[in-house]
């Protein structure tokens with residue numbers, strides 16, 4: 001049976017919205033003029049971030065999803081990355097923007113980037129809402145990052161703890177009281 005925990009707010013819904021808006025502005029500028037952009041959300045964690053981000057983009061976009069899971073219900077990575085659900089469409093010659101909720105060890109991202117690169121996209125970039133650089137095990141970096149955070153277990157805005165709390169409108173950190 002799971003220990004009781006509490007969630008302390010770390011990044012407010014308002015702060016997230018402001019950051020998403022400015023990320024979208026930078027991304028829209030970067031891709032200005034392209035009509036080949038496909039925004040790919042990594043399920044499940046990115047589903048809220050991608051929904052908010054694409055609505056702020058001033059670009060013609062297609063949206064697709066990919067599911068790769070490594071964590072299951074544990075709080076630490078099992079190091080195994082599996083593709084559970086592949087993209088619907090081919091990405092050869094396309095501009096691909098991969099959207100992630102959080103880069104932790106970097107294993108999920110580097111594995112997915114390797115797979116997508118074999119499909120020869122024109123450009124493959126990453127936008128991650130959160131980055132925990134202190135936890136990195138493989139050398140991978142998003143072109144756009146919303147917030148750098150310390151090594152705390154976070155939930156909300158798409159991110160789960162044992163599949164719960166994805167629906168919180170803010171980012172919180174999980175704490176286990178004595």
Ligand code: PRP
Pocket residue numbers: 042043044045046068069070071072077100101102103104105106107108109159160
């Ligand atoms: C979490 C998170 C990232 C990944 C980051 O996904 O959403 O995708 O782990 O960890 P890493 O950098 O150490 O690989 P998870 O595997 O828990 O699946 P989920 O998105 O369905 O929650």
Ligand code: MN
Pocket residue numbers: 042043044045046101
């Ligand atoms: Mn994920």
Ligand code: MG
Pocket residue numbers: 045071072160
């Ligand atoms: Mg998870």
